[in-house]
Amino acid sequence: MAVVLAECASRYAKRQYKLLGEIDTETEEPIRKIYHKLRAGKLTANKIGEIGQIRKKIKKGEPKVDLDSTVDLFIKIDDEENYFDITTVKPSKKEFAALKLKLLRWTALRLSQDKDAKVFTRLAILYNPFNIHRL
Secondary structure (H helix, E strand, O other), rough: OOOHHHHHOOOOEEEEEEEEOOOOOHOOOOHHHHHHHHHHHHOOOOHHHHHHHHHHHHHOOOEEEEEEEEEEEEEEEEOEEEEEEEEEEOOOOOHHHHHHHHHHHHHHHHOOOOOOEEEEEEEEEOOOOOHHHHO
């Protein structure tokens, strides 16, 4: 549905988009530090700051497929690139941490191809009130 709506608004949209890139070891380290500090409650999430840290460290990489490189939904609005991971209504704390790590890695993958790209990784949580009895 999101692809249809985006295309009706003259935007490029694709499901199951393959995000290519390569994360060097110098960039992998701050990504892991952010992840572990967030899990331990020693850091408050700061999307813009996290993107800035990754942008500062990332090196140009090969356009490779990564284990986490499949994006559920990609929408390009002008020069802004939006990468969505779609998940269920009730992920646990552990699942949220894993999703955060995936979004940080997506940012690094994209920036390894174009350090100046306007990248926004987002989490979309589906809600269907008709399936409330299954929760």
